[in-house]
Amino acid sequence: MADIRNTFVGIKSPNPFWLASAPPTDKAYNVERAFKAGWGGVVWKTLGEEGPPVVNVNGPRYGAIWGADRRLLGLNNIELITDRDLYKNLTEIKQVKKNWPDRAMIVSIMVPCEEESWKAILPLVEATEADGIELNFGCPHGMSERGMGAAVGQVPEYIEMVVRWCKQYSRMPVITKLTPNIADIRKPARAAKHGGTDAVSLINTINSITSVNLDTFSPEPSIDGRGSHGGYCGPAVKPIALSMVSEIARDPDTYGLPISGIGGVTTWRDAAEFLALGAGNVQVCTAAMTYGFKIVEEMISGLSNWMDSKGHRTLDDFAGRAVRNVTDWQYLNLNYISKARIDQDLCIKCGRCHIACEDTSHQAIMKEKDGRRHFEVMDDECVGCNLCVNVCPVDDCITMETLPVGAIDERTGRIVNGQYANWTTHPNNPARKEVIEPAE
Amino acid sequence: MAEARLQEGIAPARLDPADYAKNFSDLHPPFDRHEALVESDRCYFCYDAPCMNACPTSIDIPLFIREISTGNPEGAAATIFSQNILGGMCARVCPTEQLCEEACVREEAEGKPVKIGLLQRYATDIAMDRNLQFFTRRESSGKHIAVVGAGPAGLACAHRLALHGHRVTIYDGRSKPGGLNEYGIASYKSVDGFAQAEVDYVTAIGGINIEQGKLLGQDFSLAALADSYDAVFLGIGLGGVNALRAEGEDAPGVDNAVDFIAELRQATDLSKLPVGRRVVVIGGGMTAVDAAVQSKLLGAEEVTLVYRRGKAQMNASEFEQDLAAAKGVTIRHWLAPKRVIVQFGTVTGIELSYMQLRDGTLTATDATTVIACDQVFKAIGQTLASDGEGVELAGGKIAVDREGRTSNPKVWAGGDCATGGDDLTVTAVAEGRDAAESINRMLIGL
Numbered sequence: 001m002a003d004i005r006n007t008f009v010g011i012k013s014p015n016p017f018w019l020a021s022a023p024p025t026d027k028a029y030n031v032e033r034a035f036k037a038g039w040g041g042v043v044w045k046t047l048g049e050e051g052p053p054v055v056n057v058n059g060p061r062y063g064a065i066w067g068a069d070r071r072l073l074g075l076n077n078i079e080l081i082t083d084r085d086l087y088k089n090l091t092e093i094k095q096v097k098k099n100w101p102d103r104a105m106i107v108s109i110m111v112p113c114e115e116e117s118w119k120a121i122l123p124l125v126e127a128t129e130a131d132g133i134e135l136n137f138g139c140p141h142g143m144s145e146r147g148m149g150a151a152v153g154q155v156p157e158y159i160e161m162v163v164r165w166c167k168q169y170s171r172m173p174v175i176t177k178l179t180p181n182i183a184d185i186r187k188p189a190r191a192a193k194h195g196g197t198d199a200v201s202l203i204n205t206i207n208s209i210t211s212v213n214l215d216t217f218s219p220e221p222s223i224d225g226r227g228s229h230g231g232y233c234g235p236a237v238k239p240i241a242l243s244m245v246s247e248i249a250r251d252p253d254t255y256g257l258p259i260s261g262i263g264g265v266t267t268w269r270d271a272a273e274f275l276a277l278g279a280g281n282v283q284v285c286t287a288a289m290t291y292g293f294k295i296v297e298e299m300i301s302g303l304s305n306w307m308d309s310k311g312h313r314t315l316d317d318f319a320g321r322a323v324r325n326v327t328d329w330q331y332l333n334l335n336y337i338s339k340a341r342i343d344q345d346l347c348i349k350c351g352r353c354h355i356a357c358e359d360t361s362h363q364a365i366m367k368e369k370d371g372r373r374h375f376e377v378m379d380d381e382c383v384g385c386n387l388c389v390n391v392c393p394v395d396d397c398i399t400m401e402t403l404p405v406g407a408i409d410e411r412t413g414r415i416v417n418g419q420y421a422n423w424t425t426h427p428n429n430p431a432r433k434e435v436i437e438p439a440e
Numbered sequence: 441m442a443e444a445r446l447q448e449g450i451a452p453a454r455l456d457p458a459d460y461a462k463n464f465s466d467l468h469p470p471f472d473r474h475e476a477l478v479e480s481d482r483c484y485f486c487y488d489a490p491c492m493n494a495c496p497t498s499i500d501i502p503l504f505i506r507e508i509s510t511g512n513p514e515g516a517a518a519t520i521f522s523q524n525i526l527g528g529m530c531a532r533v534c535p536t537e538q539l540c541e542e543a544c545v546r547e548e549a550e551g552k553p554v555k556i557g558l559l560q561r562y563a564t565d566i567a568m569d570r571n572l573q574f575f576t577r578r579e580s581s582g583k584h585i586a587v588v589g590a591g592p593a594g595l596a597c598a599h600r601l602a603l604h605g606h607r608v609t610i611y612d613g614r615s616k617p618g619g620l621n622e623y624g625i626a627s628y629k630s631v632d633g634f635a636q637a638e639v640d641y642v643t644a645i646g647g648i649n650i651e652q653g654k655l656l657g658q659d660f661s662l663a664a665l666a667d668s669y670d671a672v673f674l675g676i677g678l679g680g681v682n683a684l685r686a687e688g689e690d691a692p693g694v695d696n697a698v699d700f701i702a703e704l705r706q707a708t709d710l711s712k713l714p715v716g717r718r719v720v721v722i723g724g725g726m727t728a729v730d731a732a733v734q735s736k737l738l739g740a741e742e743v744t745l746v747y748r749r750g751k752a753q754m755n756a757s758e759f760e761q762d763l764a765a766a767k768g769v770t771i772r773h774w775l776a777p778k779r780v781i782v783q784f785g786t787v788t789g790i791e792l793s794y795m796q797l798r799d800g801t802l803t804a805t806d807a808t809t810v811i812a813c814d815q816v817f818k819a820i821g822q823t824l825a826s827d828g829e830g831v832e833l834a835g836g837k838i839a840v841d842r843e844g845r846t847s848n849p850k851v852w853a854g855g856d857c858a859t860g861g862d863d864l865t866v867t868a869v870a871e872g873r874d875a876a877e878s879i880n881r882m883l884i885g886l
Contacts (some may be wrong), residue, residue, distance in 0.1 A: 032572040068481040068482075069478060069481045070477070070478075070481075300573055346543040346544070348483045348548045349486075349490065349548065350486040350487070350488065351486050351487030351488055351489075352484060352485070352487060354487055354862035355488075367487070367488065373488075373490070393484050393549075394549065396874045
């Protein structure tokens, strides 16, 4: 049985599944339920400074996009940080941590970008005996208009400065949460590292308008006929998050910096992918908001069973294993050739592979054979693009087959030579080099 | 319990009054919006979709389902009606399990096809409830076409001719239009006067006049029509009924299934409709199943459907056979009527011969059995009631080519009365529509 206990910047939790700072972690009632359900840790919903709390809108806070059968694919929100009294939150945090000593309790913080503000709140949080803090530099809506959240996260110098204050005035581990609403995610990650952060967490939500109401012409979610961009999350953002996590994981400047992976984690598989791409644990929100806290049971059992099937005894056994395989396009092996294969026993003859290839790609899938409806790849046209695999509704019906060394690529007539060759030395590359550069 | 439940002979009021409404309610309740959206999401939007190719009217099924799924049921209805103006009735009566839904790739994938018929009904009901008309007549052509028969073929033909700007007069022998849609379909397949509502919807395009109670060969001749109109379309169906050719079949209590079905559809009070305590239906098609199931629903205690060949040869679809079984009808195969047993002037049973295939030929064996009954319905096929009035026949039907042209250059035919295609509502619609296109090409000199 695999051991899925997790240690992240010295913080221990029984599994790598934390709930992200968000509505599910706003108060003791929810967090108690989450811990009962089995979550390894929580990042308490962001605390603001002492004084009258922020107020939220009193209309819709969420917008969404859906896939087939109204499966929620993406959610956005315009909710702000906690709108409850600071001391009420602190009291509850302390009590819940006391009740659940084996679970990770992280407190998210967002106060104005002034030294005194941070200096004031850090001891209050420390007094709760929470395990660490997360700096919310990501929230893209509302708070950013007041110079906080993403407004800080978009200026690396500010990040570095605030992280430094936190390390100076607190003994707690500091996790810096990054906004994806930026051109190059490596810059804020480097700044956080220079400031002395213990870890980064990403991604926070993405600026978004989920839809426009075509009756009222208001963006959704609509507050009295108007909308504001909200923070986008859920399964739809996972690919963006994975890419950003991998960028930080493989950047020489931040290599080895612990990463808490966030963004569309919905199943154990998503979590395993984040861990493989360099995350030390994952944070979940939308999946819990969609299905409730019970999903963690599937995540725990799925991850554990997969690890058993692969012989991974601990999370460290596969942590970061995919990072080395992320490279630049120019280093991809141009001598690697694959062709699509359609399993005729699994094929249900919907023809989507054919029309996708015929209309939009390479005209490489026949639709008829011996006068009968039949879909088969023509190797002399197939460029191995994988589109047919992606549009096929049947799992594993179309797969990509690697041509073995010695085989002839019927499209080009060339023999597969098995040697690595990339763009850096390709004859068509005007800036080609004499000696091939290997991928890192 | 209703008093007459166990009464011998053919008697009305076998059920409690409330049971009639329950028994004859919609066989498949329509989808509500949520059900339609969930089901429409199951469609894969196949390329050159097998469902579409399996539809005799070639409705673009993936397109209309996609239109439903995107909240555009009006667009879905337009897609359906552009190929099949009787898409509403076809959504109710098509044997979808043998047509579009059998071809659905999800039938192959999971044994659970997309419920195309119910989705089609969802879209067409929305459009018809709001009387959304999607077609505008072209400028008047000055041509006038006679259509004989206001059934599915005639209505589809008339609508398409009207669309092309021609004037149409429909002659129909019954008191109400609709043909088999009005008189020949089990009540639970078309409730709430849908057939008449559909006639109104189809004829709302304008330029179509229907004259009821005008029967070909009785009130007018084909020759006279051909003389006074620019073209004639015959959609007269099959008005005759095959005989059992069994002793005693003229006895009271031996009835035509089609008459029973028509009577039932027209009845305003089902409790007044008599049915036998024990009923035997002879036949293996949809009409036999409709008569058998409805006998049961009217309160017959025992209903036996008797077919002279095996299960696989029955024309009734698998779904229809299962429906009959589920309603309590006993289906017996390889039995053919030999003699209706009549005592004191009423039917008391039917003697049946066991049948077998000998060298590929169906033959009666010497063995027989008797089923006690007080009513026998004949449902062994219908025949053309007309001699064709000069147009050539083939195999007992009006001979037509692929466009519906008969041997008379001014006369077209389609639907059950004509050769080609199965005897289905949807096939009749396709043939009527295509004949209209052929007539139009002839009239405008294409």
